[in-house]
Amino acid sequence: MKIDEKARYTRSHEWVRQEGTLWTYGITDHAQESLSDIVYVELPGVGEPFKQGAALGALESVKAASDLLMPVSGTVREVNEDVASSPEVINSDPFNQGWLLKFEPENPGDWETLLSPADYEALCASEGE
Amino acid sequence: MRLEPEPLIFEMSSPGRRAYTLPELDVPAAALPEGYTREEVNLPEVSELEFVRHYTHLSQKNYSIDTHFYPLGSCTMKYNPRVNEKAATIEGLTQVHPLQPQETVQGSLELMYNLQEALKEISGFAGVSLQPAAGAHGEFTGVLMMRAYHASRGDTKRTKMLIPDSAHGTNPATSAMSGFSVVQIPSDRRGNVDLEALRRECDDSVVGLMLTNPNTLGLFEEHVLEVCEAVHACGGLMYGDGANLNALLGVARPGDLGFDVMHFNLHKTFTTPHGGGGPGSGPVGAGPRLLPFLPGPVVVQEEGQYRLQAPEQSIGRLKAFYGNYGMFLRAYTYIRMMGPDGLRQVAEDAVLNANYLKALVTPYFSLAIDRSCMHEFVVHGDIPAAGVRALDVSKRLIDYGVHPPTNYFPLIVHDALMIEPTETESKEMLEQFAEIMRQIAEEAGRDPELLRSAPHVTPVFRLDEVRAARNPVLCYKG
Amino acid sequence: MAYLPATHENRRAMLEKIGAPSVEALFSDVPSAYRFPPLKLPKAVSEMEILDELYGLALKNKSTGCFATFLGAGAYNHFVPSAIPALTSRGEFLTAYTPYQPEVSQGTLQAIFEYQSMAAELTGMEVVNASHYDGATAMAEAALMAINVSNGKRHKVLVAPSIHPQYRQVLRTYLPGRQAQVIGDEDPSASLEDLLARLDGDTACLIVQNPTFFGDLLPVEGLAERVHAAGALLVVVAVPVISLGLLVPPGRYGADIVVAEGQPLGAGLNFGGPYLGIFATRDSYVRKMPGRLVGETVDTEGRRGFVLTLTTREQHIRREKATSNICTNQGLVALTAAMYMAYMGKAGLRAVAELCYHKAHYAAAEISQLAGYRVLNPGNFFNEFVVACPRPVAEINAALLEKGILGGYDLEQDYPQARNQMLVCLTEMNSRQQIDRLVAALKTLAEVKP
Missing domain, CATH: 3.40.640.10 (Type I PLP-dependent aspartate aminotransferase-like (Major domain))
Structure with missing residues (x-):
């Protein structure tokens, strides 16, 4: 399982990276692996606000669909158009090319509510048991 | 089962060929509504014999109750009487x-x-x-x-x-x-x-x-x-x-x-x-x-x-x-x-068949829940030691001329195979199925790839469902 | 006992293997107070006897074969070529389940792919699903889809009063679970212009039938543009579907969803079912579409094959978030419709549509010359038209019945203001001689004082 040391994580297997005032968001290597081949991505429109925990879109494989959850409250500022046409990059490169969207957090202090890389690894290990 | 590829009906079309006959127009023709009529409907043009062969060939690419044992759980694939x-x-x-x-x-x-x-x-x-x-x-x-x-x-x-x-x-x-x-x-x-x-x-x-x-x-x-x-x-x-x-x-x-x-x-x-x-x-x-x-x-x-x-x-x-x-x-x-007695006999035989088949199959595949069952039962269809999943067992059953049971349902049982024989299958058929399941379990130990690459006797092998979903082709484009 | 292969000896041996003392013991989980209730049903009969009983029931009916039939209104008396039932009744099609195992279902899958392709061509749309229960439920699902396309933000379903009354009833039955309301048909004389004036930011879709329930051809120029300008979807009910052999299909004038009743495509009348809900839309909406879809792909050897696809929309995966709860559909009737379209082909479908059109116009012209009768359609129509009669339609129909004529639909049943108005339907099954008989009978009935 790959992990990005610069990112923070959610219990629902998404990652967030701070890049200036915007935070970049995607799903983890662990998540892409358990979903298997992703065939479709449903992303929100730019400018849409979401509360923490709200479903902002979904990923689909052939036999499963998984909601994408907003890690902290904020407003979508940019979506990755490339993943819509080539969802396979989420499988091959979830932390970089496979990013899903950038949002502006309502409260940048919420960063501290997210899991550290070590805590996330521990979570995955415990779920694997 | 017919193995030869069958062209799409569109690919068989020849301009001017036709199957239909219709009576001649016996009333005066009215003026067609100007501005409301379409260009031609681009449907295939085939003869009646080509038409009959096409659909006969397609039918021969199916497993069905009439042709194969079909123990598809919760679907009650019993014999459909001809008198119906x-x-x-x-x-x-x-x-x-x-x-x-x-x-x-x-x-x-x-x-x-x-x-x-x-x-x-x-x-x-x-x-x-x-x-x-x-x-x-x-x-x-x-x-x-x-x-x-x-x-x-x-x-x-x-x-x-x-x-x-x-x-x-x-x-x-x-x-x-x-x-x-x-x-x-x-x-x-x-x-x-x-x-x-x-x-x-x-x-x-x-x-x-x-x-x-x-x-x-x-x-x-x-x-x-x-x-x-x-x-x-x-x-x-x-x-x-x-x-x-x-x-x-x-x-x-x-x-x-x-x-x-x-x-x-x-x-x-x-x-x-x-x-x-x-x-x-x-x-x-x-x-x-x-x-x-x-x-x-x-x-x-x-x-x-x-x-x-x-x-x-x-x-x-x-x-x-x-x-x-x-x-x-x-x-x-x-x-x-069937009448009232016949209907009760249906339920009794359906349940008897399921319990009998359960007894025959459980030496090779473990039960999800060990209880006397009704008309169907659920086993774990995987063989972890061989790296074989329920799907592989299902696909291998096809090679033996059996339609797979319902797989991966119910969701609460991992690698579920849900098996419903129905009352219209004979004791001999159930025994034959159990013997096939035994052989497949044995094959899994000996040659798991045989299961993972199954089926091998069908007009097409495993299909690329990821491709179908990523770039949907839902319609013939010519 | 019929169809049960188990012998007494078989049952005894099976119980022994299971280790159960009796068959009854297998049912010990059933509460004893309710176990094995005697069923008060007639005792079993042989095949010979049940067929006798059914033939007896058939004698209590008068089938369309006994009549010259001029009744349509959503179910149409068309000819079914013999080759079609001969093939749909093949056990390999008839007794297969939903094609979840594609390797052993290529016959059904390819046939449904061909159905989707031909129905898309017929409606002028880009994608067609593997079917709904009938035209009415397809229309209700179209409304639900339109609400979903708006992400539940639009709550009004605007319907024309000239949509089949039963279709509108089914729509109203379907909607209570959504915070949505059906409007537009309160005034039965509301025009298309009246409806368009009611489009607003809360309208999910406008639904129109074309040809209308009264047979009229709808003026569609600019219609879709106006609906889209309000941010709503245009849903067109293409009933009767044979009209699409002749008329501009809804896909060409901007419809977002097209639904139709596929019964005329080889299915027969069958006293109302099984019929076929045809459901078509645009590629851009495919993820919001209800129902099964068959797609083309390749196998591990690179050979062309077909699978059920985009299944994450469906109930067995998405459960409460599915686009619809539909599971079993009308697969065999979709196969029948595919066969009908393939059999009739390019020229045949057009020929059937033209026969319907010409016969209807001949009948309308003849009837409108009768004293006391008037054809009310303001402009052109396809194969159905409305006749104002000099007496109540029920009386006329009763008299026609005695002359071996099944008259048209009594519109007053659904439209109280349509007193003495009959919806007359013509198909290729009506010979000129039948039409002349109808005209003569109507003439006599106008002359007889009630």
Whole structure:
């Protein structure tokens, strides 16, 4: 399982990276692996606000669909158009090319509510048991 | 099974070729409506022989009940009697317009009335409407009736539908379509509804509970009376999913057990053919409380005359006209051919066959829940030591000329294989199937790749479903 | 017992293997107070006897074969070529389940792919699903889809009063679970212009039938543009579907969803079912579409094959978030429709549509010359038209019946203001001689004082 040391994580297997005032968001290597081949991505429109925990879109494989959850409250500022046409990059490169969207957090202090890389690894290990 | 690739009908087309004949125009031609007419409809052009061969060849690429053992769990793939098909083609009963004056369709209405009465007697309900066209349509009907019942009492705070985790996906989908939220109730270790968990959810926001009994593990709900009582005690209603009614014919009547409403699957229990995906027929039975809400029209009888009538507080129509009538002809024929003793024998033999097959198969594949089963049972279809999944076992069964059981359902069992032999299979067929399962288990140890690459005897091998979903091609583009 | 292969000896041996003392013991989980209720049903009969009973019931009916039939209104009396039932009744099609195992279902899958392709061509749309229960339920699902396309933010379904009354009833039955309301048909004389004036930011879709329930051809120029300008979808009910052999299909004038009743495509009348809900839309909406879809792909050897695809929309995966609860559909009737379209082909479908059109116009011209009768359609029509009669339609129909004529639909049943108005339907099955008989009978009935 790959992990990005610069990112923070959610219990629902998404990652967030701070890049200036915007935070970049995607799903983890662990998540892409358990979903298997992703065939479709449903992303929100730019400018849409979401509360923490709200479903902002979904990923689909052939036999499963998984909601994408907003890690902290904020407003979508940019979506990755490339993943819509080539969802396979989420499988091959979830932390970089496979990013899903950038949002502006309502409260940048919420960063501290997210899991550290070590805590996330521990979570995955415990779920694997 | 036919292995040669069959071209698409479009690829067989030759300009100017035709199969059809029509009478000549015998009235003066009218001017066509200017500005309203289209360019030609680009349909294929083939001769009748090409047409017949094309569809005959396609048919030969299917497994079916008529050609192969088909132990597809919860689908009740029993023999579909030929006389049913004859019944459904009797001209006097089928070449009938749904809006003809009712005095000219007394035969059809009498048959529908008789079928309603038979289904009432079999299920213990006070009334039956034949309108719904399939099981999920029947579920939708039943849930809308529950909604209407609560609304008629001004009881509008009920928004929560309770659904066991072993339920078919149509149950939650139906609840959502009806505007209700879904609360999943876990199963206990014996595969029953977890009574404690159920009681915790029972409050005045409960619309009702949707229960499949026997459930999708093939098990009779041991606490069915307690479940009904708990739901009724909080003002909720009991929905019965009749998908597995085959096991209960003459054995128990859901209406007697406390269910308020239930759908039948004429295409499972009552031998109307599945047709490669439909048409089905999903009549709904209702107990006294929900009777006035049945969808209309239903057939009533007065002084030997039959007529169509909407129940007083009917939720309305679920489809145009009266339901999948062609299926009524088949199901009625079957019920008359079997009679009351025959129907009970059906349930007994279905359950006996399932338990016998379970005994034969469990040395090689472990049971999800070790209990005496009803009409079907669920095993774990994987062989972890060999790195073989239930899907691989399923696909290998195809090589032996058997249609795979239902796999990966119910969701609460990992690598589930749900096996329903039905009563119309012989003891010898069951033994043959068990022997095939033994051989496959043995092959898994010796040569797991043989299973992972199966099937090997079909016109196509495993198909690239990822490609189909990523770049959908849903239509011939020429 | 019919169809049951188990012998007494078989049952005894099976019980022994299971280790159960009796068959009854297998049912010990069933509460004993309710176990083995006697069923008060007529005793079993033989095949010979049940067929006798069914033939007896058939004698209590008068089938369309006994009449010259002029009744349509949503179910149409068309000719079914013999090759079609001969093939749909093959056991390999008839007794297969939904094609979840594609390797052993290529026959059904390819046939449904061909159905989707031909129905898309017929409606002028881009994608067609593997079917709904009938035209009415397809229309209700179209409304639900339109609400979903708006992400539940639009709540009004605007319907024309000239849509089949039963279709509108089914729509109203389907909607209580959504916070949505059906409007537009309160005034039965509301025009298309009146409806368009009601479009607003809360309208999910406008639904029109074309040809209308009264047979009229709808003026569609600019219609879709106006609906889209309000951010709503245009849903067209293409009933009767044979009209699409002749008329501009809804896909060409901007419809977002097209639904139709596929019964005329080889399915026969069958007293109202099983019929076929045709459901078509645009590629951009495919993820919001209900129902099964078959797609083309390749196998591990690179060979073309077909699978059920985009299944994450469906109930068995999405459960409460599915686009619809539909599971079993009308597969065999979709196969029948595919066969009908392939059999009739490019020229045949057009020929049937033209026969319907010409015969209807001949009949309308003849009837409109009768004293006391008037054809009310304001402009052009396809194969159905409305006749104002000098007496109640029920009386006329009763008299026609005695002359072996099944008259048209009595519109007053659904439209109280349509007193003495009959919806007359013509198909290729009506010979000139039948039409002349109808005209003569109507003439006599106008002369007889009630």
